[in-house]
Amino acid sequence: MERETGRRRPAWVAVVRTPAGAAAGVLLALLVVLAVLAPVLWSDNAEAVNSTAISQSASAGHPLGTDALGRDILYRVLVATRLSLGLALSATLIGVVLGTLLGAAPSVLPRRIGRLLTGAVNIAVAVPGLLLALFVAVVVGVGTMGAVLAIGFAIAPAFARLVHTMSASVTGRDFVAAARVAGVGRVRLLIRHVLPNIAEPLVVNATVAAGTALLSFAGLSFLGIGVQAPSYDWGRLLGEGLDRIYLNPAAALAPGVAVVIAGLAFNLFGEVAAAQLGMRATSHRVPMPGRVTAGKSIGEATPAAAAAPEQPVLLVRNLRVAFPAESGWTTPVRGVSFTVGAGEAVGVVGESGSGKSLTALAVSRLIEAPGEVTADRLEFTGVPLLESPERGLRALLGTSLAMVFQDPATSFNPTRRIGRQLAEVSEQHQGLSRRQAHQRAVDRLRTVRVPAPGRRARQYPHEFSGGMRQRAMIAAGMMGDPRLIVADEPTTALDVTVQRQVLKQLHRVRVETGAAILLISHDIAVVAQTCDRVLVMYAGRVVEDLPADELLNSARHPYTRALLAATPDLDADRDQSLAVIPGRPPQPDDMPAGCAFAARCAFADDRCRAEEPVLVDTGGAGHVACWHPVAVSAGTQAPGERTPAHTGPEEV
Known part of the structure; x- marks a missing residue:
């Protein structure tokens, strides 16, 4: 509560x-x-x-x-x-x-x-x-x-x-x-x-x-x-x-x-x-809470996503994000490709610096100069985002794309009431009057289970708790008719109980509106529980793309297996140390030749250090970018990996 x-x-x-x-x-x-x-x-x-009193000195009269x-x-x-x-x-x-x-x-x-x-x-x-x-x-x-x-x-x-x-x-x-x-x-x-x-x-x-x-x-x-x-x-x-x-x-x-x-x-x-x-x-930062335990259900089951139509909600091909540096250009996102279908939930996981958030900002047209975004194709509901003028995209992005940011404390303008901030979308793009837009904001707050929405709409962000602010952010995204919700680390700054509530709310919005979800997270367990498909990013590239229900048993990239091994499990042997991935990810301005994960991978050879692998079909529903993918069926494990005690992730 x-x-x-x-x-x-x-x-x-x-x-x-x-x-x-x-x-x-x-x-x-x-x-x-x-x-x-x-x-x-x-x-x-x-x-x-x-x-008679010209230029007199100080006196009782003057x-x-x-x-x-x-x-x-x-x-x-x-x-x-x-x-x-x-x-x-x-x-x-x-x-x-x-x-x-x-x-x-x-x-x-x-x-x-x-x-x-x-x-x-x-x-x-x-x-x-x-x-x-x-x-x-x-x-x-x-x-x-x-x-x-x-x-x-x-x-x-x-x-x-x-x-x-x-x-x-x-x-x-x-x-x-x-x-x-x-x-x-x-x-x-x-x-x-x-x-x-x-x-x-x-x-x-x-x-x-x-x-x-x-x-x-x-x-x-x-x-x-x-x-x-x-x-x-x-x-x-x-x-x-x-x-x-x-x-x-x-x-x-x-x-x-x-x-x-x-x-x-x-x-x-x-x-x-x-x-x-x-x-x-000066304010105190909220301490980082513990993560949701893998393998535990946090809500009702998610129905299988509808088959992706011919025209996906989001189509990304060879996306690159670059920033100027002293020695030229730094490219933290290097050739990312994926699609998000209607009603589909796609999770993106990876360590800090892997390019997850930059990818989300790029597809939302939030990368500003001097940063440069290029792509062979970057389309939202069939509209090319890079070729279309900004003025023409405002109505589309303002009503059909919703953003849920990482820190609920900075997600709202602290000087304006919650209701006014939510109503701005409807006033700007839907032509509603101030009163009608406010009523719609109250209705959206009620939809995301904010108690006493009429009173809450008149309050300022500091009067909301962290979980309630995050739910209000989801309500802001629903002021239009969102086709895609981009959630960038929406539960990082929240405790486990509030994480559960926010994830359930995202699921509820998805079921009721049919909106697709692009969920960015460090927590591979959360993504496995809430998404239909998982993209694993490392050093600015997608290294594996596979269905979420096959993540634990069919992941083939050594990096994905290492992330799974580092995930806490209630059934793990407490006498053993938690597995860690040795080394550090490479810096965007100092990317090695070949596979970026080679320096941390026990399976790397000369080919890995010389040639960069590309995503290829694994023969099933997934794709992997690795010269030596882990043979899961043969029981091969990545270094430090524990065999999961559960058979697969439970859905939300």
């Missing part, structure tokens, strides 16, 4: 609970009150000219003295709060908006234009901010508007660099990939999924930038290229008071102290917020 997590306390509450944060918050609140009330209460006193026209300096400093803060915040707003646009633009622009824009931003970041502000102020013109634009443009490059860096870190998350599969466009993806997830640190940095803008504005006004008479801000008052600093030090110190206090309040609040929100963002 899954336990509902409690609501978390708003993150910004932690900021004001600290002594430094509370002090900075109080100072900012006082500044805002002064900015609002001071011009209303004391504007007349600040503007009143008194020819605590900070008077200026050259006899105007009270204290009132002028208080009234100047509104203009000083207003101009600083206006410049910050310009810098933040412009910086956000510049930083986010490379994500939506063509790659070459995006690179040019990023390079221009990097050059601008190298120029000192105040120097850039002075340059812009001179070009735009002396005065309030010129100073606002100058400081705004000076803030923008650094903010653009920040937005670009943080956006890049978010775009690699699973929920962004899921949105791409759903057919969400780049601009909408940026606005709805990327920017909301970097909003908090951007607000923190904007707060610090406001303090910097305040100091910069005071500096420009002090130099005479900012606020012009008859208007006045703290910088202009500081410049006027500096001429008489030896006669009346308070005239210069008062606006200077005001600038320092206001700048300190903004910067201190931003620094405390950054520290507190950074600590709250």
Whole structure:
């Protein structure tokens, strides 16, 4: 039974609970009150000219003295709060908006234009901010508007660099990939999924930038290229008071102290917020649970998959995925070929780095530049994925292909409610209204056995348990009419009980909708129990393809036999050590000639080390890529292999 997590306390509450944060918050609140009330209460006193009290020092009637026209300096400093803060915040707003646009633009622009824009931003970041502000102020013109634009443009490059860096870190998350599969466009993806997830640190940095803008504005006004008479801000008052600093030090110190206090309040609040929100963002990873025991049934029996039609749901021929490297190209997926028929469940197993997940991402069109995907044929429901334009594929992939990712904690956008995220597919591709799409989302949550689906649809991902999030991911895939569900390690981060529930749910969806399933897993026992066919991958290639019910008794590749031997079994002799596969898989950028498994295989000979085998028919329902396949019928075993105590995998 899954336990509902409690609501978390708003993150910004932690900021004001600290002594430094509370002090900075109080100072900012006082500044805002002064900015609002001071011009209303004391504007007349600040503007009143008194020819009998010109340039007086501090006195009981004028605590900070008077200026050259006899105007009270204290009132002028208080009234100047509104203009000083207003101009600083206006410049910050310009810098933040412009910086956000510049930083986010490379994500939506063509790659070459995006690179040019990023390079221009990097050059601008190298120029000192105040120097850039002075340059812009001179070009735009002396005065309030010129100073606002100058400081705004000076803030923008650094903010653009920040937005670009943080956006890049978010775009690699699973929920962004899921949105791409759903057919969400780049601009909408940026606005709805990327920017909301970097909003908090951007607000923190904007707060610090406001303090910097305040100091910069005071500096420009002090130099005479900012606020012009008859208007006045703290910088202009500081410049006027500096001429008489030896006669009346308070005239210069008062606006200077005001600038320092206001700048300190903004910067201190931003620094405390950054520290507190950074600590709250740190989360503990869920420990890796134990695996489902091989040979134990985890649900009702799966009916035999329907015979594959002439037109398979997924057709892959000679798929290759390559990435640029210093010495050329690295190809972690090398010539993978397989088909997935309607209603068929195909499992893909192998060690980490074997290319399983990259294969799943490639068939889902989720490999982005600089990665390159090539294939002789890559077709989904008869549509060539590599030749078709991205815009034309959005509706097809968004409604007919569903992705269930490995980590349920990153599978959803944490800033949006579950129901809204599920409803997006129906709004985008099925033309449903907001209300209709929400109702469909609730219905899909009910279908995957999420309790109280109406209430759950209004909750955020952090309020779901891990198993419930994974079921919600399956529900998201069912918002359309999926022909294929790609499940990439859907049970890795879950305990055994929740694994069982998720696998049963995938089976139920398959039976009720007729969708095919491509299940990626490290656990060969899980694949044997849940799939009709098994693909074993090693070093970027499929080395064996055979029916799941023949896996234990008919697997012929030494690597497959070694994986089976390393699978824990309740009937195994506890006095014997668990079998392991010696050595390590080769690196994609250092692939040996011949068979990639030869260095770890006891049957390898000179031919294995010189010639790479290809998949050939074993004479039955399977295929194997090996020069010396294991003669299972003769009882030959791979090194370290135990004879399985059970006769075959049980189906889900």
